[in-house]
Amino acid sequence: MANDAPLHRDIRVLGDLLGEVLVEQCGAEVFSQVERIRLAAKTFRADPSPATRQALTDAVAAVPAELRNDTIHAFSVYFQLVNLAEQNHRLRRHRDYDRSQQVLRGSFRDAMATLANRGMKEDDVNRLLEEVGIELVLTAHPTEALRRSVLDKHTKIAALLEEMDDPRKTPRELTAIHEQIRTEIVALWQTRSVRKQRITVLDEVRNGLYFLDQILFDVLPHVHQKLEAAVRDQFGAQSIDLPSVIRFGSWMGGDRDGNPNVTAQITEQTLLLHCDLALNKYASRLRELGRDLSSSVERVGADDELLRSLDTVSDEPYRAKVNQMIERLQNTRRRIHGELPQGDFYATPADMMADVELMARSLANHRGERLVDAYLRPFMLQLQLFGFHMVTLDIRQHSGIHEQAVAELFQTAGLPDYMVCDETERVRLLSECLASPRPIRNPYHTYSDVTTEALAVFDCVRRGHEIYGRDCVRDYLISMTQGASDLLEVLLLAKESGLFGWPEGPSEPPRSDINVVPLFETIEDLEAAPAIMKSLFANDVYRRHLAAHGHRQEIMLGYSDSNKDGGYLTANWSLYTAQRRLLAIAKEQDVKIKFFHGRGGALGRGGGPVEQSILAQPTEALRGHVKITEQGEVISQRYGHPGIAERSLESATAAVLIGATRQNSPEWQAAHERWFALLDRASEQSFRAYRKLVFEHPDFLQYFHQATPIDEIGKMNIGSRPAKRTNSAQIQDLRAIPWVFSWTQSRHLLPAWYGFGTAMQHVLQEDAESLHAFRAMYRHWPFFRTLIDNLQMALAKADMLVAREYALLAGEAGERIFPEIEAEYDRSRTVVLLITEYDHLLDNRSVIQESITLRNPYVDPLSFFQVRLLQQLRETTDEAERDALLADALQTINGIAAGLRNTG
Secondary structure (H helix, E strand, O other), X not given: OHHHHHHHHHHHHHHHHHHHHHHHHXXXXXXXXXXXXXXXXXXXXXXXXXXXXXXXXXXXXXXXXXXXXHHHHHHHHHHHHHHHXXXXXXXXXXXXXXXXXXXXXXXXXXXXXXXXXXXXXXXXXXXXHHHOEEEEEEEOOOOOOXXXXXXXXXXXXXXXXXXXXXXXXXXXXXXXXXXXXXXXXXXHHHOOOOOOOOOOHHHHHHHHHHHHHHHHHHHHHHHHHHHHHHHHHHHOOOOXXXXXXXXXXXXXXXXXXXXXXXXXXXXXXXXXXXXXXXXXXXHHHHHHHHHHOOOOHXXXXXXXXXXXXXXXXXXXXXXXXXXXXXXXXHHXXXXXXXXXXXXXXXXXXXXXXXXXXXXXXXXXXXXXXXXXXXXXXXXXHHHHHHOOOOOEEOEEEEHHHHHHHHHHHHHHOOOOOHHHOOHHHHHXXXXXXXXXXXXXXXXXXXXXXXXXXXXXXXXXXXXXXXXXXXXXXXXXXXXXXXXXXXXXXXXXXXXXXXXXXXXXXXXXXXXXXXEEEEEEOOHHHHHHHHHHHHHHHOOHHHHHHHHOOOOEEEEEXXXXXXXXXHOHHHHHHHHHHHHHXXXXXXXXXXXXXXXXXXXXXXXHHOOXXXXXXXXXXXXXXXXXXXXXXXXXXXXXXXXXXXXXXXXXXXHHHHHHHHHHOOOOOHHHHHHHHHHHHHHHHHHHHHXXXXXXXXXXXXXXXXXXXXXXXXXXXXXXXXXXXXXXXXXXXXXXXXXXHHHHHHHHHOOOOHHHOOOHHHHHHHHXXXXXXXXXXXXXXXXXXXXXXXXXXXHHHHHHHOXXXXXXXXXXXXXXXXXXXXXHHHHHHHHHHHHHHHHHOOOOOOOOOXXXXXXXXXXXXXXXXXXXXXXXXXXXXXXXXXXXXXHHHHHHHHHHHHHHHHHHOOOO
């Protein structure tokens, strides 16, 4: 396509420069090996046959051991460069839209026009903005295969690619840019792509803060101002007091579920790192303001209130005020670090905001409105959004830890044996303890390590609230919530640490300083969730806790484990129906629910375009703040560049605004009960098919370990947490991330589609009218359309041609298992095309379709290398050889992850 010509130019330039660097750094022999393998892969992909397959296998096998790592590295770096070219092309297209004055789909302008077409007025929109919002939570889930050092090189190359588009550049200047890119490619080539040591928790914290520091601190206020402008332009609003519609949270340093490295001490250090970054950013901004705000009293005057607040008389009062603020900020830092302040300090961000507002009023009163808009308004938004905590930290822990801690507290206090009590008795005992002002924690008793650490976390949160403000930690998440007692246990531990307490008036709500958030993960837990929450909403103590939080309850839904437990279709349908049932119960009890969607980047973990996933939710679920995890490589893909970050945030927020005001189509209104019944039947069949293979087939576990690089992925040092919750080899004990990561590497992508074909064929054969219904569902129901479109992408990225190579590694188990997988893939693909009425997968997403087609010949060599290396690893007993083979295998994992743009 003509408009893709600049993209192809960039890829050609980067590819040529990489080839030159390859010859320069490694010699002509490595370049020759790469070209020979590339041509063999293209031939194989164009005409798959035993002969072309053997030719590619032979080309890979012919690479000498001493050249193998460089050859693999060349393909890996190529994909990194292609990804940068595609990112730059996205930005280029966005700029083209801006220049053409067209309304970009998914933009704020598009959203406001949609709201106006739905009959909304300015007051309606202002109320909507108060009610809805999106919170994006950065997590340390180990799916970012690239090191920070590598990502830094990417940032530099991306900036140079943007410069190439500047029409003012002369040929000489373009040549200089090419040379700079060549230099960065050399630096990228010489940088080790695989970590030598496992990353620590604080490394993860700093990596997350990098995006807040370098990108989001400036982009987030800009996006809010862009939303304000869109509201003004569409509705003619004169002034808008926009709330914080978009916020960021983090799990890094707070997520201790299955990660023994996250301790209370680590959480304390995390909160301090967050605060230090916020104060550093404000100090830097104040220094900039000191340079910009040079207005003179002699020329324009200033408010008496401002002048009286200064220590000395000054003709440049704003500069004097800024200097005073810098001094107070330094004292604030001293106080937070436990040092003695040498003067006045800011006790809260509101105190600092008061000083900024004082300057803003004075400027506005003396013909400085433009200066307020240009300089102070962004700073005020930064203070509003980031406070002194920079990013809100969530705490997450497994329910079993709380159970052990409460049992020990009960035992020490002489209360009944908690571990032998049934659920009803536990709820009764916990409610009585919560209703009583009497503590059960004995300050003179030495508890076990588990209980001591559990209590230390709540003590850490209380201290954090005192030092940084309550926004530093708001939510405590409970993994594997299976009963009301799981939430009451956390409330009791909070009470024993001073985060929950009763006032003197018995009718008043308690002081409750933390939200208690259940996490429902498995299919069984999702089905039980409505009954659990209904019992909690009926509990007097818990109702009064909710009253302290405005009768709002956050509930987290786990996409990863539900998918691993029940397969793609059943997981998605269970999550959708659980939301509807929970919303119905909450409405009965006059409680507002905020859903927290635990989505991963991969399609098997709820991944896909975030705006589509938002629109796929029930409309009622969006009428409140929506919370979504941003995990692993998705963080750098969405927030590694200011332009991409701005577009990602804008499209996600616009989707919330559109989704929250959406009226279901007439077709949905008329047929939704029939559609729900069809999906109930399909989900049941899909669940059976998936469980039959994954949990019941006697050869499946062997196949999984032999036909995927699961054991090698555990050695990648890409995260601080173990790959398994226990030492068990069972599927249910494996974390969802390496589970999905392994199937992606082996080109199966099995968790993202398996069971769908069997289920849908069963329903189609049973109900002659169901095909018409499924096609109507695809046209008129956002949930089903997103379900099918993500399935299309998974099926397009999966490749049975290459997956067969991995199946050969499993021997007889592969001979028995792979034909079943391949047959289910064919069934799923056939049914998707039948429903969508497309000729090919992704006919509605031609850009992605073409990208996959172009990438495959370059991913295939890495897959063939990986298969060969895995086979050699499993055959050799020589330690030195194993180390060399493993290093090369890990290199292929990096390369395939870059090529498919997905890990876990």
